[in-house]
Amino acid sequence: MPRYIVSGSNNVDRIIPFEDPTKISHAIGGGVNYALTAMSLFGEDILSVSYAGLDFDRYYGDWFRDNGFSSEGIVRAFEKTYRVDLVYQENGTYVTAGTVREGSVYGRNTPNMDLLRPWLEGPELRGLHLLCHGNAVFFEQLQQYRHKGIKIGYEMEVAKKTYVDMTAFAEEVVKLVDYFSVSITEAAEIWPGVRDERDALEIFAPMGCDVFFRMGRKGAYMVSGGYAYYSPMVDEFGSIDPTGCGNSSTAAAFLSLCEGEGPMRAAQVGAVAASLAAGCHGLVPKLTPELRRRCKELADEYTERAEGGIKI
Amino acid sequence: MKYVCASGIIVNRLRFADGSVMEDLMGGGGFFAYSGLLLSDPESLFVAGVGRDFDRIYGDWFRRNAASLMGVRYRVDYSPYDELEYLPDGRWRPHSVYTEEYRATALAECRVYAQDLEPYLRDCKGIYSGSGLDLAYHKKLMELRDRYGFKAMWECVIDPSITDETRPRILEIARETDIWSLNRPESFRLFGVDSEQAAIEKLMELGTPCYYRVGSRGAYMVMNGEAAFVPVIHLVPNEQEIDPTGCGNSSTAAALWAFCEGMSAKEICTWGNIVAAYNVLQFGPTPVINRELRQRAMNLLREMCGEKKA
Numbered sequence: 001m002p003r004y005i006v007s008g009s010n011n012v013d014r015i016i017p018f019e020d021p022t023k024i025s026h027a028i029g030g031g032v033n034y035a036l037t038a039m040s041l042f043g044e045d046i047l048s049v050s051y052a053g054l055d056f057d058r059y060y061g062d063w064f065r066d067n068g069f070s071s072e073g074i075v076r077a078f079e080k081t082y083r084v085d086l087v088y089q090e091n092g093t094y095v096t097a098g099t100v101r102e103g104s105v106y107g108r109n110t111p112n113m114d115l116l117r118p119w120l121e122g123p124e125l126r127g128l129h130l131l132c133h134g135n136a137v138f139f140e141q142l143q144q145y146r147h148k149g150i151k152i153g154y155e156m157e158v159a160k161k162t163y164v165d166m167t168a169f170a171e172e173v174v175k176l177v178d179y180f181s182v183s184i185t186e187a188a189e190i191w192p193g194v195r196d197e198r199d200a201l202e203i204f205a206p207m208g209c210d211v212f213f214r215m216g217r218k219g220a221y222m223v224s225g226g227y228a229y230y231s232p233m234v235d236e237f238g239s240i241d242p243t244g245c246g247n248s249s250t251a252a253a254f255l256s257l258c259e260g261e262g263p264m265r266a267a268q269v270g271a272v273a274a275s276l277a278a279g280c281h282g283l284v285p286k287l288t289p290e291l292r293r294r295c296k297e298l299a300d301e302y303t304e305r306a307e308g309g310i311k312i
Numbered sequence: 313m314k315y316v317c318a319s320g321i322i323v324n325r326l327r328f329a330d331g332s333v334m335e336d337l338m339g340g341g342g343f344f345a346y347s348g349l350l351l352s353d354p355e356s357l358f359v360a361g362v363g364r365d366f367d368r369i370y371g372d373w374f375r376r377n378a379a380s381l382m383g384v385r386y387r388v389d390y391s392p393y394d395e396l397e398y399l400p401d402g403r404w405r406p407h408s409v410y411t412e413e414y415r416a417t418a419l420a421e422c423r424v425y426a427q428d429l430e431p432y433l434r435d436c437k438g439i440y441s442g443s444g445l446d447l448a449y450h451k452k453l454m455e456l457r458d459r460y461g462f463k464a465m466w467e468c469v470i471d472p473s474i475t476d477e478t479r480p481r482i483l484e485i486a487r488e489t490d491i492w493s494l495n496r497p498e499s500f501r502l503f504g505v506d507s508e509q510a511a512i513e514k515l516m517e518l519g520t521p522c523y524y525r526v527g528s529r530g531a532y533m534v535m536n537g538e539a540a541f542v543p544v545i546h547l548v549p550n551e552q553e554i555d556p557t558g559c560g561n562s563s564t565a566a567a568l569w570a571f572c573e574g575m576s577a578k579e580i581c582t583w584g585n586i587v588a589a590y591n592v593l594q595f596g597p598t599p600v601i602n603r604e605l606r607q608r609a610m611n612l613l614r615e616m617c618g619e620k621k622a
Contacts, residue, residue, distance in 0.1 A: 054447075077448060106416075107419070107421040107423075112361070114385065114427070133417060137389055138387065159413070
């Protein structure tokens with residue numbers, strides 16, 4: 001039985017090159033898989049319980065097998081796994097297409113109780129990490145499991161037009177989870193008064209849950225009990241592709257907290273997981289024992305170097 | 313439960329050309345279909361993803377009609393909510409009360425997958441689905457049908473455009489299901505024909521029993537090489553009929569019931585039309601569905617078709 005469940009969107013990235021847009025290639029992605037990788041880097045018995053298309057095995061089969069991930073929690077409920085187009089620009093960056101416009105497919109990935117219920121009674125279960133568009137009613141339904149001691153982590157998908165009132169939702173959901181995460185750009189979208197990290201930290205400080213606040217290359221803060229614990233951006237594996245760094249750091253830091261580690265340590269664990277994600281094109285191809293050991297050593301090193309928390 | 317309706321809801325607001333407004337109207341094709349099933353058989357279950365506002369808007373209707381809420385899943389904070397704005401020339405234009413992105417996302421999040429139906433299938437005789445063209449749903453539903461032995465009705469709910477890409481898929485689903493339904497404009501686009509007769513020939517070739525709706529004229533039941541036509545039924549004078557929204561859905565689900573109960577093509581068609589005749593009497597679904605109404609409707613069927621078979 002799993003010790004942690006991670007649930008969110010599987011999606012296949014269609015990479016459309018600038019030079020010749022007809023030469024389309026595919027890469028597996030999806031926040032849930034970055035999170036699965038990052039949690040498996042620092043923990044064991046992590047299971048993805050997520051919706052996917054009938055074509056899931058075609059795209060993800062080898063990667064799951066290579067990493068020893070179980071696909072028992074994958075429910076192949078619709079025909080085609082959701083695709084996101086990464087349209088590359090002349091300067092090497094890309095813009096995404098298909099996320100919200102194809103809402104009817106996008107929303108099908110969203111976890112619900114029908115998907116999760118069979119797994120939430122597991123005796124070993126410590127935490128459930130969700131990366132998805134949100135509805136407060138779903139988090140209310142999860143409270144019965146939270147009351148039994150299962151920690152709930154939530155990385156909110158921020159797409160303003162898909163919420164009736166995004167700010168109200170965020171303020172409601174932080175009361176229903178143990179752990180919440182957004183980036184600085186997302187925070188500014190949710191709370192229009194947020195101009196900088198200071199503004200955001202002041203909003204997070206009184207929240208009842210821990211907040212992992214991501215600032216891209218500027219690092220991240222773990223906000224806990226009115227204090228902010230800083231982790232710088234770690235660059236140990238190269239900066240090849242930033243895709244999935246936020247998903248990776250958020251998930252690894254959540255696992256660290258659930259395992260009883262302190263907020264400073266959790267922030268560093270998150271930074272190391274992000275660093276590994278940044279060092280690969282797309283998902284980390286294979287988690288080897290050496291890689292796991294190296295990441296734990298790095299987390300130890302950065303924790304040792306870190307200064308104390310800052311009172312907000 | 314003997315009958316299951318797997319679908320969703322959409323709340324409606326009507327804004328008339330004179331500026332008056334009707335809010336919080338119960339709607340959604342699947343919900344109208346459920347009202348048709350419930351009128352046919354009290355042992356009918358509605359399985360759908362809904363919003364937190366479901367109980368406020370639909371709760372009384374379910375309780376008043378002794379309809380089970382066991383299949384209702386609270387999935388989103390706000391149910392999809394459409395405004396239909398009537399223009400002075402009588403046409404109307406729909407738009408979401410929230411954003412179109414919220415609507416699309418909420419509809420997807422409320423979607424019931426075929427997997428979700430399994431707890432209700434042990435004694436099930438028929439399932440109505442208005443499920444679109446996703447083959448994964450139909451594949452799984454057919455798997456469940458083969459295991460549990462129910463009959464599956466597919467109402468061909470599709471975008472206005474039937475394209476060369478979707479046409480083979482529609483026909484594939486129609487071939488595999490036990491009974492299906494579509495309306496006249498859909499049949500013309502699907503088969504590239506321009507008359508009901510030509511469409512009926514195509515439906516006969518396809519072979520799957522079809523409840524074929526031809527708008528204010530009535531409906532055909534095409535099965536076993538026969539096309540039984542029954543004209544639209546009026547319970548009140550024409551001008552007292554209020555709103556045809558949902559007539560197609562409710563009559564289609566009613567046709568499933570009659571089909572599963574072993575009725576003839578004419579009886580199936582007549583029953584569908586009777587249920588639609590009740591649906592048109594008000595905005596929203598038939599408000600009170602009880603034994604008395606069922607009996608009255610059944611008597612009407614008997615009068616129109618002779619001996620009652622169900």
